[in-house]
Amino acid sequence: EVQLVESGGGLIQPGGSLRLSCAASGFTVSSNYMSWVRQAPGKGLEWVSVIYSGGSTYYADSVKGRFTISRDNSKNTLYLQMNSLRAEDTAVYYCASLIVGATSFSWFDPWGQGTLVTVSS
Amino acid sequence: DIQMTQSPSSLSASVGDRVTITCRASQSISSYLNWYQQKPGKAPKLLIYAASSLQSGVPSRFSGSGSGTDFTLTISSLQPEDFATYYCQQSYSTLYSFGQGTKLEIK
Numbered sequence: 001e002v003q004l005v006e007s008g009g010g011l012i013q014p015g016g017s018l019r020l021s022c023a024a025s026g027f028t029v030s031s032n033y034m035s036w037v038r039q040a041p042g043k044g045l046e047w048v049s050v051i052y053s054g055g056s057t058y059y060a061d062s063v064k065g066r067f068t069i070s071r072d073n074s075k076n077t078l079y080l081q082m083n084s085l086r087a088e089d090t091a092v093y094y095c096a097s098l099i100v101g102a103t104s105f106s107w108f109d110p111w112g113q114g115t116l117v118t119v120s121s
Numbered sequence: 122d123i124q125m126t127q128s129p130s131s132l133s134a135s136v137g138d139r140v141t142i143t144c145r146a147s148q149s150i151s152s153y154l155n156w157y158q159q160k161p162g163k164a165p166k167l168l169i170y171a172a173s174s175l176q177s178g179v180p181s182r183f184s185g186s187g188s189g190t191d192f193t194l195t196i197s198s199l200q201p202e203d204f205a206t207y208y209c210q211q212s213y214s215t216l217y218s219f220g221q222g223t224k225l226e227i228k
Contacts, residue, residue: 035217037165045157045165045208047217058215061122094164098212105171106212107155111164 002026002110004095009115016085016119022078022095022112030073033098035108036080038091046091049080050098063089085119092116123147123211127220133228138199142223144192144209153213156185156194159222160205168207169194199225 008020022034036048049059049069057069068081078095093115096108124147134140144154152172157165167176169185172192182197196203204227209220 037219044222045159045210045219047210047219050215050217060216098217099170101171103171105153107167107170108157108165108210109167109170109176111166113164 002097004097004110004112006093006095006112006115009093009117011118011120012085013121014086014119017081017083018085018117020080020082020093020095020115020117022080024076024078024097027097028073029071029076029078033100033106034069034071034078035096035098036069036078037094037096037108037111038089039094039114040088040091043091048093051078082117085117087119090117090119122216123150123214123218125209125211125218125220127207127209127223129223130221131224131226133226134199135228136199136201140196140199140225142194142207142209142225144187144194144220146190146192146211146213149189150211150213152188153211154185154187154192155210155212156183157208157210158203158205159208165208201227 003025005023035050051057051069066084070079096111100106126145128143154172156169159165173185184195206222206224
C-alpha cells in the first residue's frame with residue numbers, strides 16, 4: 001500500500017525556518033513526481049512546489065526564493081525547507097505524489113495526512 | 122499563471138438530488154483537469170482525472186466533463202457521504218493551481 005506521512009510542523013516565529021518531511025512507503029520517491037500543497041485554516045488548497053523525478057523543481061510565486069523542495073533517496077523521503085516564514089504561511093502542509101498517466105495527464109494521488117505549520121510570535 | 126474559478130462557492134442540496142459544479146480556467150487547458158473531494162480534517166481525495174476519467178474505487182454517480190476552459194463535476198444522486206468540499210485542479214502548467222472550492226451542504 002502506498003502511504004505518505006508528513007512530520008516537522010509546529011509553531012515558529014515570523015522570520016524563522018522549518019523543515020517538513022514526508023516519508024513514503026510502498027513506492028520510491030526518487031522515481032516519482034512529488035509535490036507539496038498547503039491549506040490555510042478555513043481556506044482552499046494552494047499548490048506550493050513540485051520536484052520531478054529528473055530533479056527539476058518548480059515553486060508557487062508566493063514561496064519562490066524562500067522554500068526549497070528536495071528529497072533523500074536513501075531515506076525515501078521528501079522535504080520542504082521553509083525559510084523567512086511569514087504569518088501567511090500558516091497552513092496544513094500536505095505532500096502528494098503527482099501521478100503521470102500514459103497520455104501525459106497528471107494528478108495528485110495519494111496524499112499524506114498533513115502537518116500543521118503555525119507562524120506566530 | 123492559470124487561474125481556476127469554481128461556481129458556485131457553496132451549494133445546498135438534498136439527498137437524491139443531481140448536482141453540478143462548474144470550473145473555468147483562465148486559458149485553455151485541454152483536458153488537464155482533475156477533481157478532488159475533501160472532508161473536514163481530512164486530506165483531499167482524487168475523484169476524477171483528465172477531466173472525465175473516474176478514479177478507481179470512486180462511485181459511478183460521480184462524473185466529469187469538459188475540455189478547453191469549461192468543466193463540470195456532476196453527482197447524479199447525492200448520498201449523505203457526498204457532503205464535502207470539492208476542488209478542481211489544472212495540470213496543464215507546471216505551476217499547478219486549484220479552484221477556490223465548492224462547499225456542498227445539506228439542505
